[in-house]
Amino acid sequence: RHRHKEKWAATAPRIPSTRLALHHFDTSYSLHLGALWPSVRAGLLCEQKYGALLNNFAAADHLPQELELLNATNFISEAPQKVWQWQREMMTQAEMSPALCASISSKIRCYTFPRGDITRFRPARPDALGLLDYYLMDAASLLPVLALNVQPDDFVLDLCAAPGGKTLALLQTGFCGHLAANDVSISRTKRLYQILHSYVPKEVRDTVSVTSYDGRDWDQMKGGTFHKVLVDVPCTTDRHSAMEEENNIFHKRRTKERQMLPMLQLQLLMAGLLAVKPGGDVVYSTCSLSPLQNQCVVERALDVAETQFNIRVHVEDLSPFRTLFQDTFSFFSDCRLGELVLPHLTANFGPMYFCKLRRM
DSSP states (O other), X not given: OOSOOOOOOSSOOOOOHHHHHHHHHHHXXXXXXXXXXXXXXXXXXXXXXXXXXXXXXXXXXXXXXXXXXTTOEEHHHHHHHHHHHHHHHHTOOOOOOHHHHHHHTSSOOEEEOOTTOOOOOOOOOBOTTSOBSEEEEOGGGHHHHHHHOOOTTEEEEETTOTTOHHHXXXXXXXXXXXXXXXXXXXXXXXXXXXXXXXXXXXXXXXXXXXXXXXXXGHHHHHTTOEXXXXXXXXOOOHHHHHHOOTTOTTSGGGHHHHHTHHHHHHHHHHHHHHHEEEEEEEEEEESOOOTTTTHHHHHHHHHHHHHHHOOOEEEOOOHHHHHHTTTTOEEOTTOXXXXXXXXXXXXXOOOEEEEEEEEO
């Protein structure tokens, strides 16, 4: 009875957020992805692969040659050529839609190393005017931008724009009549300003308006004014959550925020659908594998658009992207709506979900 009493810790030992994230992924994604999950999991936990988005505003004519000598190729311009060659060999009549091929042969140039090649790109260098020659990013992040298919003089809205990779890619098309780049986080819009200053000349920066509104309220300010809207929503950022403790949404203190994500995503997608003109396009994207943040949000938005706003929305077929880019990315073949790039050890891009919606 008088034995020394053990002292109990006042708080339970903190389980790392990365471990909580992986436990959550193991539980839900093994159901969703089935036999594919172990290989996707291995990809998530290994070094991510990057692409080099060439900066068309920099004086760097030597750059394609320099990258090709390293065995990197422009995966965007290469894709239609491969498909046409493949169609000739197969003697198939299955035509790629001309509009899709036109959008793919856009001015966006992104170099990647072949499957299985894990060479790293050198850091970006400034040209004579101080503009950096390329931007390193997950090459899968360009797919939503390519899907948006910006046309000359389009008014474009990037609703959740920071840190700025997709905004920069939109500007590389040379087609934005005006680009509104918005992000609710002021600290993240600072990063966006930095990228614009490092990569974009002043006369082009002047066509961009950077704002820090809550994207959910966008339609109350400027409803129905844009030809194209990109809605790249906050999500569980699966790769970051599995690897990094810092700013991890699986931290115990952020449980409520994480549970509310699908609701926030739905509200942002609705704001995007209300911001686009009838006949215009919205691309919804996340860097998560979660069906609750991907297809389910899109399905819910289609329902809300029709029942509450009397807006008809058509989901565009993006399956040709799978054919076009099968050499560069590993796609999930069972997506009900949209397309999903899966991390894979030989092509460790993504995850990246994207779905294209046309407001009728």
